[in-house]
Amino acid sequence: MAGLEVRNNRYNIILRFGGHRFVRSLKTSNEDAALAKKLRVEENVALVESGRLTIPEGADVMTFLLSDGKLDKKPIIKSSLTLQQLFLDFWDAMPIDNLEPNTIDMMKIHQRHLERVLGKRLIAQSLSQGVLQNYITTRSKEKTNRGTFLSGNTIKKEIVTFNSVWRWGVRAGKVHGDFPNKELRYPKSKELPVFQTWDEIERQIKAGASEELWDALYLDMNQIQKILKYVKGHARLPFLHPMFAFAAYTGARRSELLRSRLADIDLSGGVITLHEKKRVKGKSSTRRVPICKPLGMVLKQWLKQHPGTPFTFCHPDPILYSHRRTRNEENPLTRDQASCHFRKVVEGSDWNVIKGWHCLRHSFISNCASNGIDQRMIDEWVGHTTESMRRRYRHLFPSSQKDAMKLLFSKPK
Structure with missing residues (x-):
């Protein structure tokens, strides 16, 4: 039913099944390991032919048989998207004239602070409520050019920018899950003064x-x-x-x-x-x-x-x-x-x-x-x-x- 061949000092399995010929590298140069995988494939083929195991429609047949029916396609390992790359992808996908120039400038200022405090290489998907709270705490201890501590309003705007980029990332399939901004604690915000003479x-x-x-x-x-x-x-x-x-x-x-x-x-x-x-x-x-x-x-x-x-x-x-x-x-x-x-x-x-x-x-x-x-x-x-x-x-x-x-x-x- 199935056979083995050696190419570049590694074993491949060859299988004829359902009128098709399949070839898959077993990623091993050990003969005993290759024979064990060949035997597993033949056993799973017998289970399929007896109706005790069903191959899903559109499945990768060799991946299915080699995994004892646990996988229907090759696992895809996504690259670890960093905070910096998430923002770069966001700006690349931004349509022309979607945001006001001053809005874009302000969001990029927020981006620089986020990357400075959290680190450009932060894995975006690792973001948690604790990470955001540490960011807020760190920023609250920094001072403005006028020598005053950063206000809660300013920090909230930075988190709002991050939230917007995150929600775009979810829709684009870059990240998954809700933005972890529940129950964050900010410095007290100051109400803007009324207009005066x-x-x-x-x-x-x-x-x-x-x-x-x-x-x-x-x-x-x-x-x-x-x-x-x-x-x-x-x-x-x-x-x-x-x-x-x-x-x-x-x-x-x-x-x-x-x-x-x-x-x-x-x-x-x-x-x-x-x-x-x-x-x-x-x-x-x-x-x-x-x-x-x-x-x-x-x-x-x-x-x-x-x-x-x-x-x-x-x-x-x-x-x-x-x-x-x-x-x-x-x-x-x-x-x-x-x-x-x-x-x-x-x-x-x-x-x-x-x-x-x-x-x-x-x-x-x-x-x-x-x-x-x-x-x-x-x-x-x-x-x-x-x-x-x-x-x-x-x-x-x-x-x-x-x-x-x-x-x-x-x-x-």
């Missing part, structure tokens, strides 16, 4: 509060006019003043400023269309903001000297003095250039405490709230979707709270 923040810092409070600054309408006047007189690049005004009067994010095109501006209809990428998951969406009179005047003046590209904010010559000079083929301005030139125009002035474009967005929202504009309308203009976003400026809405408190503790008539 310049005077409020300055008073608290003089009393010993952290300089981080400037992140919650919003400018009132008088200050908005002053900073726009300052930028107009000090900006080296002509697009900066209209870009500042656009952000201050629409609440547009930095990425939305860079995506803005001339076709999105309808001066006659008095409305601007902003292109979003985060509000609706998996979709690009838009929102419309009315053009106020001051912004309309700035845009009309800017359009007279506009260089002629499709983008609202651009410059005819290569823009220098940015940390990264890589040119974006789709947009003449990069995120780095926008941030760099924001800092340069306020550097050395009283406005130097403003951290970036987001302050102008905060200011637009806060001024809308302070002037009693309906929250639903503000949400429509700025694209807010979560309660935590609204909470940071809700205290600015005119209300009867103070009057109610006075009434509660007023002297009886």
Whole structure:
């Protein structure tokens, strides 16, 4: 029924069964071991022919007979996928324009911390709740550039990134099982401070509060006019003043400023269309903001000297003095250039405490709230979707709270 042959000093078994000829290396040069495996195959063939053993459909016949019916195909030993390789595979599989560039940048920062603390060669499948808890504990003892300990919010974002990559790995067949993030313990998270005026923040810092409070600054309408006047007189690049005004009067994010095109501006209809990428998951969406009179005047003046590209904010010559000079083929301005030139125009002035474009967005929202504009309308203009976003400026809405408190503790008539 079965025979043996020697090739390259190793035994092969040859079997004719079911009208087919099978040859399989026995991976041994020992004759007695080869004869024992041959006898096993012949016994299993007899069991099959007697109906006491059934070969599954599509099974590897020789593997089945050599394993006494325990295996129906050759065992596949997968390579040990490392943490680093899991992330590399994730980025390789990422479709173009699936995530915002700043989201990708932040996720890659998280990746670097994960690889640094856990080790690039960590076997991904060996990940456990204990490994993640050790990561959280280690990160909680590290300090930021400002000298403060890392917040629970920051560490949670890193774990969320890892979770996203893990879930992709499960769907792609790279790893299996649930992400082991149940019952992890984090440092206490700090609620972001509500938006406050310049005077409020300055008073608290003089009393010993952290300089981080400037992140919650919003400018009132008088200050908005002053900073726009300052930028107009000090900006080296002509697009900066209209870009500042656009952000201050629409609440547009930095990425939305860079995506803005001339076709999105309808001066006659008095409305601007902003292109979003985060509000609706998996979709690009838009929102419309009315053009106020001051912004309309700035845009009309800017359009007279506009260089002629499709983008609202651009410059005819290569823009220098940015940390990264890589040119974006789709947009003449990069995120780095926008941030760099924001800092340069306020550097050395009283406005130097403003951290970036987001302050102008905060200011637009806060001024809308302070002037009693309906929250639903503000949400429509700025694209807010979560309660935590609204909470940071809700205290600015005119209300009867103070009057109610006075009434509660007023002297009886």
